[in-house]
Amino acid sequence: xxxxxxxxxxxxxxxxxxxxxxxxxxxxxxxxxxxxxxxxxxxxxxxxxxxxxxxxxxxxxxxxxxxxxxxxxxxxxxxxxxxxxxxxxxxxxxx
Numbered sequence: 841x842x843x844x845x846x847x848x849x850x851x852x853x854x855x856x857x858x859x860x861x862x863x864x865x866x867x868x869x870x871x872x873x874x875x876x877x878x879x880x881x882x883x884x885x886x887x888x889x890x891x892x893x894x895x896x897x898x899x900x901x902x903x904x905x906x907x908x909x910x911x912x913x914x915x916x917x918x919x920x921x922x923x924x925x926x927x928x929x930x931x932x933x934x935x
Contacts, residue, residue: 861913863887867906868897875904876924883920886910 887908
């Protein structure tokens with residue numbers, strides 16, 4: 841899945857283009873606490889959440905994958921703080 845996402849970014853010319861209006865970060869981990877930490881580190885650098893998916897990846901087994909982006913012209917001041925919630929049961933999430 842990561843290979844697909846990277847191929848999509850490269851084929852669109854956004855991943856490595858010097859004049860692209862946005863920068864992207866791909867985060868992937870199988871631990872909730874690590875993902876929350878990485879989300880907030882990226883947010884401190886001015887990135888914000890774009891998309892997520894979960895499941896088996898080509899590199900790390902069962903992972904959560906998050907795409908984050910930032911406007912190249914915007915300041916790098918952190919504007920977002922993320923709290924990641926994860927559960928296997930709907931009733932637990934509702935609580």
